[in-house]
Amino acid sequence: DTGVSQNPRHKITKRGQNVTFRCDPISEHNRLYWYRQTLGQGPEFLTYFQNEAQLEKSRLLSDRFSAERPKGSFSTLEIQRTEQGDSAMYLCASSFLAGDTDEQYFGPGTRLTVT
Amino acid sequence: AQSVTQLDSHVSVSEGTPVLLRCNYSSSYSPSLFWYVQHPNKGLQLLLKYTSAATLVKGINGFEAEFKKSETSFHLTKPSAHMSDAAEYFCVVSPSGTYKYIFGTGTRLKVLA
Secondary structure, eight states: OOSOEEEOSEEEEOTTOOEEEEEEOOTTOOEEEEEEEOTTSOOEEEEEEETTEEEEEOTTSOTTEEEEOGGGSOEEEEESSOOGGGOEEEEEEEEOOBTTBOOOEEOOOEEEEEO | OOEEEESOSEEEEETTSOEEEOEEEEOSSOOEEEEEEEOTTSOOEEEEEEOSSOSEEEOGGGOEEEEETTTTEEEEEESSOOGGGOEEEEEEEEOTTOOOOEEOOOEEEEEEO
C-alpha cells in the first residue's frame, strides 16, 4: 500500500503522560499536514511542512505540541503533559503541488484517548 | 475570512433515490473546492475537486458537484444512492494560492434499504 500511513492507530494514555504519533507520507510528496478532528466536527488544521521546514502552526497548537519532519520524510507529532481535551483523532495528510491545486491524501488517523 | 457551511448535519435517503448534500462557501478569491468522504475506520478519500475549470465536476462512485459562483454553492449529488454510500461527507474550501484546507462540519449520509 503506497498511501499515507499513521502509527499507532489507537493510543490510550493517562493525563499528564507524553505521547508521540508517526506519519509516513506518500514518498514523492513534499508537503505534509497534521489535523485534529473531534467528534461531530470536520478536521482542523494544526501544522504544515514543506520538505523539512515547518512553515505554519495553528493557534490551536499549544506549546505542549511539537511536530518534526526530519529530512523531509516521515513526521512525528508529540503531545507533552496530555490533557483530557487532547482526546481526538489526529490526521496526517500529504500532497505534491501540481499546477494550482494542492490535492491532499489523508492517512487513517491516530485516535487518542486521554483518561 | 474563508469558511464553508454544510447545511445539513444528517441526510437520510432510500436506496436507489437521489442524493443531495449541500455546501456553501465564503472565499475572497476563486477557491478550489473539494468533497471528501470518510467511512468508519477509514481515511478521508477524495470524491471530486473543482479548480476553476468546468463548473460541473464528476467524481468517483457516480458523484458529481456543480460550482455556482453566484450562489457560492458547491452541492454534491448522485442520481441513485447505494448502501455503500453511507458515510460522512466533508466539503472543503482551499483559498486560491494557498495550501490551507478549511473543512465543513460534515454531513452524515444514511441510506435506507
